[in-house]
Amino acid sequence: MKLRVFPPEFKGRLHDARTATSIGRWLGSAFAVCFVTGLFSHVMQHPPDWLADSIPSRPAWGYRLTQGLHVASGIAAIPLLLAKLWAVYPRLFGWPPVRSVTHALERLSIAVLVAGSLFELATGLLNTAQWYPWPFSFVPVHYAVAWLVVGALLLHLAVKAPEIRAHWTRRSPGTLALPVQDGPDRRSFLAVVGAGVGAVTLTTVGQSFTPLKDLVLFAPRRPDKGPQGLPVNRTAAAARVGGITAEEYRLVVAGPRPYTLTLAELRALPQHEVELPIACVEGWSASARWTGVRVLDLLAGAGAPAHARVRVESLEPRGGYRVSELGREHAHDPLTLLALRVNGEELHPDHGYPARLIAPNRPGVLQTKWVGRLEVLA
Amino acid sequence: MKALRVVAGAAGVALMGVGVSLVTDVRDPLDVLVWLGGAVLLHDAVIAPFVLLAGWVLVRGGGRGPVRGALLVAGALTAVALPVLLRPGKTANASVLPLDYPRNWLIAVVTVAVVTVLWLGARGFGRGFGRGRRRPDA
Numbered sequence: 001m002k003l004r005v006f007p008p009e010f011k012g013r014l015h016d017a018r019t020a021t022s023i024g025r026w027l028g029s030a031f032a033v034c035f036v037t038g039l040f041s042h043v044m045q046h047p048p049d050w051l052a053d054s055i056p057s058r059p060a061w062g063y064r065l066t067q068g069l070h071v072a073s074g075i076a077a078i079p080l081l082l083a084k085l086w087a088v089y090p091r092l093f094g095w096p097p098v099r100s101v102t103h104a105l106e107r108l109s110i111a112v113l114v115a116g117s118l119f120e121l122a123t124g125l126l127n128t129a130q131w132y133p134w135p136f137s138f139v140p141v142h143y144a145v146a147w148l149v150v151g152a153l154l155l156h157l158a159v160k161a162p163e164i165r166a167h168w169t170r171r172s173p174g175t176l177a178l179p180v181q182d183g184p185d186r187r188s189f190l191a192v193v194g195a196g197v198g199a200v201t202l203t204t205v206g207q208s209f210t211p212l213k214d215l216v217l218f219a220p221r222r223p224d225k226g227p228q229g230l231p232v233n234r235t236a237a238a239a240r241v242g243g244i245t246a247e248e249y250r251l252v253v254a255g256p257r258p259y260t261l262t263l264a265e266l267r268a269l270p271q272h273e274v275e276l277p278i279a280c281v282e283g284w285s286a287s288a289r290w291t292g293v294r295v296l297d298l299l300a301g302a303g304a305p306a307h308a309r310v311r312v313e314s315l316e317p318r319g320g321y322r323v324s325e326l327g328r329e330h331a332h333d334p335l336t337l338l339a340l341r342v343n344g345e346e347l348h349p350d351h352g353y354p355a356r357l358i359a360p361n362r363p364g365v366l367q368t369k370w371v372g373r374l375e376v377l378a
Numbered sequence: 379m380k381a382l383r384v385v386a387g388a389a390g391v392a393l394m395g396v397g398v399s400l401v402t403d404v405r406d407p408l409d410v411l412v413w414l415g416g417a418v419l420l421h422d423a424v425i426a427p428f429v430l431l432a433g434w435v436l437v438r439g440g441g442r443g444p445v446r447g448a449l450l451v452a453g454a455l456t457a458v459a460l461p462v463l464l465r466p467g468k469t470a471n472a473s474v475l476p477l478d479y480p481r482n483w484l485i486a487v488v489t490v491a492v493v494t495v496l497w498l499g500a501r502g503f504g505r506g507f508g509r510g511r512r513r514p515d516a
Contacts, residue, residue, distance in 0.1 A: 012433065079454035082429075089426050111418065112394065118417035129461035130474055135409045144404065145414070148397030155390030158383045185443075192447035196454035203455065203486060217482035218459040226473030235471045350471070 007093035013182050014189055015090045018175045021167040022190050023084045026197070028153065030077040031117075035150050037070035041281060042143055044363050047327065052309070057333040060360030064279035067363070068208030071283030074124045075204050079196035081117055106159055113152035116145050128282045129220045207284040223286035227348040230278065230286055233364070236349035239316035241370045249354045251338070255302030255376030263354050267340060269293045274335045280364040290358045292339035295374070296332055304376040306332065312357050315372035324366040325377075326359065335360045338371060429453070441498055448494035455486045 044063060047055055056062070098104045120142065127138050134141075157164070166174030170183075206212035207219035216222050221231045236242045251261045261269075271291055279285035299308065310326040330336055336359040340347060347353040352369030359367065401407050437446045462479045469475050 010430075012430070075458055078457055079450070082425075082454070082457065083450075085421065085426065086429060089422075089430070092422060109390075109394075114421070115414040115418045116397075118421055119414050122417060123413075125458065126461050129465050130470060131461055131465040134413055136404060136406060136413075140404050141401070141410055144397055144400030145410070146397070147400060148394055151390045151393030151395070151397055153390070154393060155387050158387035158390060161379070161383050161386075188443045189446065192443075192450045195447060196451045199451050199486075199490075200454050200458045203482075204458065216477070217486055218455070218462055218479065220462055220475050221473065222476055225476040226471075231473040232471050233474075238470065 007095050008090075010090040013179075014186055015087055016178055016182070016186075017163050018167040018178055019087045019186055019189065020084060021164050022186075023080055023087060023193060024164070027077060027080040027084050028157070030073045030080060031149070031153060033069055033073040034077065034120075035146055037066040037073070038143070038146055040066045041070060041363065045281070045366065052325070053307070053328040055327050055329060057329040057336070057360050057362075060276055060335060062361035063363055064208065064277040064285040067279055067281060067283060068205075068285060071124070071128060071208070072201060072205050074121055075200050076197045077117075078121050078125070079193060079200060081121060083193045083196075085114065109152050109155050109159075112148060113156055116149035116152060119145055120149055130282070208279070210286065219284065220282070221280075221284035223284055227350050228342055228345060230288055230342070230351065231280070231284055232350045233280060233282075234319065234321075234369070236353070236370070239314070239319060239370065241314075241316050242349060244315065244349075244354060244370065246354065249372075251355065251371065252373040253298050253302045253376075254373065255299070255304045255308075257301070257303040259301060263340075266293060266338070266355065270297065271340075272334075272337060274337055274358070276335060276358050276360055278358070278364050278367060279362075285364075289343050290337055290339040291341040291344075292337040292355065292358070294334055295326065295336045295338055295357075295359075296334055298338060298374060299331065299376060302374075302376055305378075309377040311373075311375040311377055312368045312371055313373040313375065314368050315370040321365045321368070324357070324368045326357075330359045330362060333360060338374075441501075444494050444497045444501070447497075448490050452487050452490045455490070456483070459483050459486075 041063070043051065044055065059065075098107065123134070123138060123142055123145075126133070127142070132138060163174065166172055169175065200218075202212065202215050203217040204219040206214065206216040207221050207223060210223050213223055223231065226232050246263045249263045251263075251266055253259055253261070270293070272294055273289060273291045275287060275289050277285050277287045295310065299310065304310075307328050308331060309328060310331040312324050312326060314322045316322050326336065336357070338355050339352075339358045340355055342348075342351060347356060352371070355371045356369040357367050357371055401410055404410060432449065433446070436449065459479065459482075462475055462477075463483060465475065
């Protein structure tokens with residue numbers, strides 16, 4: 001007997017619709033969670049004007065949860081996607097390659113779905129390790145391709161709906177039509193795919209789910225590693241704000257009644273302590289005890305109206321996140337602080353000494369460090 | 379059902395349109411296209427044939443379930459670990475990639491191997507115990 005080279009023959013079992021449907025259900029769920037949480041993060045970071053004032057500042061752990069889920073569901077999807085593509089791989093060599101215009105379009109949409117899915121998971125994972133081997137900017141492209149994937153996935157579900165339904169359960173008609181002896185083997189395969197998902201989750205999720213931090217093997221961060229037990233993204237040296245002294249520091253509060261404070265005056269104002277997470281877009285997060293002055297109190301001193309938004313400016317000379325904006329909800333939340341201390345110590349320069357913003361339900365990159373100016377916006 | 383499928387399919391095409399328009403907004407959409415195509419090519423021409431070949435060579439005979447499990451779990455862990463294992467260059471600061479990842483990878487692979495051997499052992503023990511009862515072929 002001669003082994004045919006092209007199109008190749010696949011004698012292995014389980015390249016069937018029931019296996020594809022079983023894995024597809026989990027993969028689809030992971031993608032749904034990943035897309036919704038990603039969209040949420042996008043809106044938090046780039047709120048459209050009509051939404052900026054309605055972004056809620058509670059629950060305080062909101063962004064920590066959604067972004068932790070975004071990265072965890074993306075990581076869980078890696079073994080699921082590979083298993084799913086393994087199950088359907090022989091279809092790549094279906095003969096004839098194109099039967100009709102509709103068939104050609106369907107294959108094209110599958111190509112987009114596969115390309116986009118691999119692309120999103122790969123670029124997302126590499127981004128968490130801050131590795132950027134591609135020539136384009138990560139955020140807009142990762143965002144754009146997400147829409148492409150979600151659209152192609154919806155189209156795929158619509159096209160395959162009858163087949164999915166026929167193989168939805170073990171006793172669905174399509175499943176029953178498959179060879180009975182494959183059943184135990186398929187269940188064993190699906191169980192180990194589940195074990196793979198469990199393994200990659202357990203060894204990474206501790207970067208945001210801190211009770212499991214001791215199980216972290218492959219996450220790019222540990223939530224307790226860094227100065228003062230907290231990870232850092234941008235250091236004071238990188239931001240060129242290394243040498244701010246207590247004597248020369250000034251906080252400018254610009255508003256209807258503008259004023260300037262020295263660090264000593266800032267320390268003399270009523271101090272509040274809050275427990276808030278710092279939650280990074282790359283997936284890691286850690287909770288800390290922050291002490292400082294309520295932004296609410298600083299705004300009141302400047303005669304800010306109750307609905308005012310606030311522009312927060314860093315002392316760093318340049319950087320993509322030098323300036324952030326607090327929407328109405330965040331600016332007037334009593335948990336939002338201009339923090340001077342963390343976990344009982346004066347802020348480390350890498351955590352924003354002399355003063356940094358810390359607000360509930362907010363991406364880490366918007367928790368502006370080395371704050372030099374608060375400006376009340378109308 | 380048919381109407382729902384048509385609506386879902388049309389919505390899918392519309393969302394893909396959103397994606398295409400967002401991709402064309404970035405500075406060099408051609409680069410994105412190259413990376414999208416490269417991802418499919420890398421998977422379909424390199425990764426998938428390699429995995430199928432590995433399965434064909436290694437996953438056979440009586441212990442095929444546990445062996446397949448070991449390869450799949452170790453493979454999944456390795457895939458997720460690749461960026462932290464291979465990232466070149468200096469990190470932004472000491473809190474980025476703070477762990478000994480090659481050591482962690484070894485721990486993970488050894489753990490998978492030990493669990494697999496225990497699984498095979500327990501299966502062999504169970505089979506010896508139940509001698510005379512024929513197991514259905516997997």
